[in-house]
Each structure stands twice: as structure tokens, then as C-alpha cells.
Amino acid sequence: MKYYSCDSLNRPEVKRWHRRIKEYYFPPEDIKLTVVLPCSAKKPYSISKSHMKFRKAIKAGAGKKLNLVHEVILTSPLGMVPRELEELYPACCYDTSVTGYWSEEEKSTVEELIRNYAGKTHSKIVGYCSEAYAEILDSVGIEVIARDNLLGENNLNLLSRRIRDFLVQEERIKRNRNLEKLRAVAEFQFGKGMGEIIIPEGVKLGRNDIYYKNKKIARLHHRYGYLNLTIEGADALAEKGKYTVSIDFMPETNSIFCAGIIDADRTIVPGDEVAVVYKEEVVGVGRAVLNGMEMLRAERGMAVKLRKRRKQIALSAS
Secondary structure, three states: OEEOOHHHHHOHHHHHHHHHHHHOOOOOOOOOEEEEEEOOOOOOHHHOHHHHHHHHHHHHHHHHHHHHEEEEEEEOOOEEEEHHHOOOOOOOOOEEOOOOOOOHHHHHHHHHHHHHHHOOOOOEEEEEOOHHHHHHHHHHOOEEEEOOOOOOHHHHHHHHHHHHHHHOOOOOOOOOHHHHHHHHHHHHHHOOOHHHHHOOOOOEEOOOEEEEOOEEEEEEOOOOOOEEEOHHHHHHHHHHOOOEEEEOOOOOOOEEEHHHEEEEOOOOOOOOEEEEEEOOEEEEEEEEOOOHHHHHHOOOOEEEEEEEEOOHHHHHHO
16 A cells, blocks of 8 residues: 555545544553654564664663553554554555655644543653654654664663663563454454453464354454454454444345345444344354445445355254
8 A cells, every 4th residue: 555645644544544543542551651663664563674673672671571661653644553553454564655754734643643642541651753753742742762863773772771761660560462462453443342342351362363262253364454253253243233234134145235234333434344133143244345324325235245154044043
């Protein structure tokens, strides 16, 4: 995905990212320090040479208290990318021209997202950024540790020392980062509070598959990072009435057309993972083709493309 100018701020997937960061995303609760970093050309950021050096310095400074530190990345046009969401589309695979110039609209967008983040956490926030990134953090009142030569040994050592100083009075904590990441993805995808519902305690993660009580409930998409739910996993959506589409027939194909839809979650937008419900039972799961309101208003056309479909015999036996 290529973004060439500030006009990219108005692309649907970018607007959706901004909205979900503001409405659905919440930082980990027990963190004491957030380090704000610049983006990198290589995606995901963590495999870039610059971020490997940043993270090495952060780890050196935090030591056994690394679980107290959170990382977020500033970028345009997405604005802000928390480390645990860096493998999600479009953060995982976008490209943008680097001119060194940021429009006022780009700066305003990033500033809004940083202020939103700051309002959700009690952690101290510091920046390790240069140029426009540092200017944005200045405008928000966030301390910037270094503003140039970020990959220089002296500044990386300075970053380590400052992190060590920030955490000197703090007690180390335990965190299940894999579980946190899965729940962060679930909440970003389906809304606040859905993380613990879709990813309960006791889940087991294979390479990309997620199991609960010996049943596969989801799979992380290998390219875009989002959860592809199984029918068992989609039961959690139906129970909360989130991202669900109710129909008046038992589907016999993988295409759900508007004519048979009796209700749909109004927050659904094209591309969302949705559960299809018939007689209060999930009978399919797939991707929305239309938004929720369009599904209800339209009299023809496809509304949902199913990936998994429950057979008639399973419904009859329940």
C-alpha cells in the first residue's frame, strides 16, 4: 500500500485506523513508561535495523523491568502505531514518500492521537525522535530525549540511561505479552472489552492458530495480522451482538445476500470480520462486503462472503 501525500489521510483504511486507535485501543494497564519512536521504511518496524537498535537500547536500560515499558511509533498517514499492533494492516505493509516535510494536517492528526493516548495511560511518556516528530511531541509537552543522530552510539546510550533513571524506583512486574497482543488485536478489531471475551484465559497459540478448550477459535491472518474467527470463535461476537448479521434462512452457499438480512450491526464496514446468525445460532463467519446500514437498506446484492459455514445438520441437532 503506497501513500504519496497528505491526501492519504482521507483514505478509508487510514480513517478507520485513526478511529479505532481513538475509540478501541487502550495501552497496557501496568506500564510505567512509554517511549515514542519514529517509523522506519521497513515493515513491520521491529525487523528494521533502526528499531532493532532502539529496542536493544531500551532493553539495556530497562533490564528486568522491561515489562514496564511500552513503545509506540509515530508515522504518517496512520499517525500512531502501538508496538503490539504493528503487524496489522495497513501498518504492516504501507510505503510512503519521505520528504522531511509534514503538512499541518498531518501534524494535527498525529498530535490528536498522541493526546488521546496520553489521556488513557498513567505512564510517563518520552520521545526519541527527530525533525517533525520531535516538534509534534514538543507541542504536546512530551520530553524528547534526543532529536538527531538517533542511531549514534552516544544517543542510544543516553536513551538507555534515561530509561534506567525513569524506572529506578519501580518494581518489576510479570506480563503475558502474547496474550496481551492477541487481546489488543481483538479489541482493535471488534471494540473495547472484546479482548477478554474473544481471547479468554487459557488460550493456546500455535504458529498462527488459537485454541481454547481444545477447540480452534481463530487464526491470525498470515499477511494482515487480524483474527479470522472460526464458528466457535464467532459465538463470542453473537453473544455480545457485536459485528453480527442476522438472517432469515439457513445458508446453503457461502454468499449472503441482502434480501435475507433482518438485522446487522451498524458499526460494520466493508472488510470487517462478521458472524452470521440464524435463529440465535452462528451459522457462518466471513467478511462484510457492505456496511451494516447498507445491508439493511439494499434489496439485492451480496452483503457477506462466508469463509466458514455451519451445515444444516449441525443446526438441526442443536
